[in-house]
Amino acid sequence: MLTLRSSDRDTLLAACVRALPNEGCGLLLGTLEGVVRAVVASENVADSAKVYEIDPKVLLRAYRRAEEEGLEVLGVFHSHTHSEAYPSPTDVAQAPDPAWHYAIVSFAHRPSVLRSYRIENDLVTEEAVVVVD
Amino acid sequence: MSAVLRIPTVLRPSMGGASVIAVEGSTVGEVLLTLTTTYPAIKGQLLNADGTLHRFLNVYVNDDDVRYLGGVEALIANDDEITLLPAVAGGAW
Numbered sequence: 355m356l357t358l359r360s361s362d363r364d365t366l367l368a369a370c371v372r373a374l375p376n377e378g379c380g381l382l383l384g385t386l387e388g389v390v391r392a393v394v395a396s397e398n399v400a401d402s403a404k405v406y407e408i409d410p411k412v413l414l415r416a417y418r419r420a421e422e423e424g425l426e427v428l429g430v431f432h433s434h435t436h437s438e439a440y441p442s443p444t445d446v447a448q449a450p451d452p453a454w455h456y457a458i459v460s461f462a463h464r465p466s467v468l469r470s471y472r473i474e475n476d477l478v479t480e481e482a483v484v485v486v487d
Numbered sequence: 488m489s490a491v492l493r494i495p496t497v498l499r500p501s502m503g504g505a506s507v508i509a510v511e512g513s514t515v516g517e518v519l520l521t522l523t524t525t526y527p528a529i530k531g532q533l534l535n536a537d538g539t540l541h542r543f544l545n546v547y548v549n550d551d552d553v554r555y556l557g558g559v560e561a562l563i564a565n566d567d568e569i570t571l572l573p574a575v576a577g578g579a580w
Contacts, residue, residue, distance in 0.1 A: 402578065402580075405579075410545040410552060410574070414545070430575050430577075442580065444579070448574075450573045
């Protein structure tokens with residue numbers, strides 16, 4: 355289960371909207387159990403509507419911030435501009451960490467859709483997204 | 488030279504579980520080569536067959552990306568902090 359405050363969900367969605375027409379992306383900080391405490395938007399250094407890559411400097415800063423604040427980098431979010439909010443073969447092949455939560459925003463429909471997944475050994479499992487105030 | 492190596496969660500299971508370890512070496516390449524000898528399971532995630540840095544691995548010495556310091560030739564000083572960060576990427580394609 356991925357739990358995040360409505361303000362963090364809005365930050366995440368806004369980052370993905372700002373990135374259009376490219377995919378947006380960023381990191382989730384909190385606990386590995388899936389409680390988000392901060393959303394860190396990143397430039398998509400792939401500069402693409404079809405793939406994303408987190409800026410390595412953002413990655414480094416996020417890990418340092420997490421350590422300073424007693425948090426973990428618990429996952430990543432990105433957007434699919436024209437396809438469903440489900441991990442693509444590229445997402446699955448490049449999923450770095452089975453402990454992570456992989457949140458995907460889809461703009462294929464209006465309103466946009468936010469879903470989250472766990473990916474381990476190429477096995478994709480959807481988890482609930484719970485938004486709290 | 489003796490430096491500190493910070494290990495991301497994804498590599499810890501293959502590297503004994505620690506988040507921080509002490510490493511020896513005068514260059515990034517020496518450190519990574521020693522790691523692949525000690526932890527063979529991570530070899531393919533750190534270095535290419537020709538000894539260059541893996542495309543999907545970011546290595547920082549303190550605050551500096553080693554790709555701008557000479558890659559595997561980047562020098563290590565005593566008490567430097569080396570951070571390994573696998574690239575985070577994907578997409579709809």
